[in-house]
Amino acid sequence: MFAHITGWGKALPERRLTNADLEKMVETADEWIVSRTGIRERRIASDGETTDSLGAEAAQGALAKAGVTAESVDMVIAASCTPETLFPSIANRIQERLHLKRAAALDLNQACTGFIHALAVAQGFIATGQYRTILVVGTEILTRHVDWNDRATCVLFGDAAGAVVVQASEEPGGPLAFDLGSDGNGGDLLMLPIEGKLCMNGREVYRFAVTAMTASLIAAVENANITLDQVSLLIPHQANSRIIHSAAQTLKIPLERVFTNVEKYGNTSAASIPVALCEAIEEGRIKPGDIVGMVAFGAGLAWGATVLRWTSQVA
Numbered sequence: 001m002f003a004h005i006t007g008w009g010k011a012l013p014e015r016r017l018t019n020a021d022l023e024k025m026v027e028t029a030d031e032w033i034v035s036r037t038g039i040r041e042r043r044i045a046s047d048g049e050t051t052d053s054l055g056a057e058a059a060q061g062a063l064a065k066a067g068v069t070a071e072s073v074d075m076v077i078a079a080s081c082t083p084e085t086l087f088p089s090i091a092n093r094i095q096e097r098l099h100l101k102r103a104a105a106l107d108l109n110q111a112c113t114g115f116i117h118a119l120a121v122a123q124g125f126i127a128t129g130q131y132r133t134i135l136v137v138g139t140e141i142l143t144r145h146v147d148w149n150d151r152a153t154c155v156l157f158g159d160a161a162g163a164v165v166v167q168a169s170e171e172p173g174g175p176l177a178f179d180l181g182s183d184g185n186g187g188d189l190l191m192l193p194i195e196g197k198l199c200m201n202g203r204e205v206y207r208f209a210v211t212a213m214t215a216s217l218i219a220a221v222e223n224a225n226i227t228l229d230q231v232s233l234l235i236p237h238q239a240n241s242r243i244i245h246s247a248a249q250t251l252k253i254p255l256e257r258v259f260t261n262v263e264k265y266g267n268t269s270a271a272s273i274p275v276a277l278c279e280a281i282e283e284g285r286i287k288p289g290d291i292v293g294m295v296a297f298g299a300g301l302a303w304g305a306t307v308l309r310w311t312s313q314v315a
């Protein structure tokens with residue numbers, strides 16, 4: 001059984017925080033932020049917004065796009081590292097908000113690689129024949145967990161949610177292969193304690209990021225028995241445009257075949273790839289038959305990549 005992405009949706013808080021706004025909060029400069037990261041602004045959740053409200057909004061869009069009713073959803077997986085409560089899970093809340101009466105619900109925390117891991121879990125459930133329709137949501141409110149006095153981290157992150165509907169089909173399509181992995185040795189380099197603020201060794205994470213993105217995408221491509229040339233669009237985790245450009249250069253993938261929107265949203269962790277996927281579709285950069293690559297790295301340290309054959313009409 002194949003696992004096709006048949007719907008997609010995103011949710012972005014309205015409030016924008018620009019680099020000029022940040023210049024008034026910490027000792028930084030638009031020029032520093034743009035040249036080191038590519039980020040120009042990020043979204044900030046309002047007091048009333050939660051990871052499940054953003055996640056549900058994105059999921060609603062994905063269900064509508066897929067033409068799937070709430071009753072037919074078998075499972076909802078919410079990838080997030082910023083839940084408001086340890087339990088109930090974000091997925092439980094989304095299940096309730098969207099009246100997904102039959103759906104099993106689970107959260108999956110693998111930080112910035114959460115969406116890719118969740119997609120792999122969804123594909124597994126579909127491949128075994130256990131479930132036919134799964135909602136995969138990436139949702140984060142990171143700006144409540146950054147130290148707004150730490151200029152080295154507070155300029156990097158933003159809030160967002162993205163979602164896809166994954167459906168079983170006997171027609172070939174969907175993920176051709178995955179590569180997932182982790183190296184717990186680097187766990188201290190990027191951490192969000194339960195009581196505390198996000199802390200990071202930026203230089204070390206940067207070094208890891210370029211190597212991990214490159215190696216993981218190559219592994220996924222090899223697992224799928226295809227070549228990098230066949231990847232028509234690469235959607236990398238949107239953490240930093242320098243990291244993305246450097247990985248693309250090593251992989252010899254021209255930038256026209258690499259999607260970026262980090263300038264608008266910053267690093268939104270598990271939400272970044274599904275939001276980028278939605279925008280790539282909106283911009284007409286994906287069509288049926290294309291092979292789309294997705295690759296992410298992040299806390300753990302962890303990495304993940306997939307290459308999938310796109311099958312849905314996008315108009």
Ligand code: UT7
Nearest residue numbers: 027028029032036112151152155202203205206239240298
């Ligand atoms: O999903 C995974 C999330 N993590 C990442 O993707 C992070 C990966 N790392 C990075 O993207 C980069 O390491 C950063 C963008 C975080 C930092 O860039 P860098 O070129 O590695 O800078 P650095 O940490 O080596 O710092 C260079 C200088 C330092 O000053 P001194 O010690 O040279 O005087 C910092 O204090 O830049 C200073 N600095 C800043 N200056 C202005 C650090 N943050 C800022 C800032 N504005 N916001």
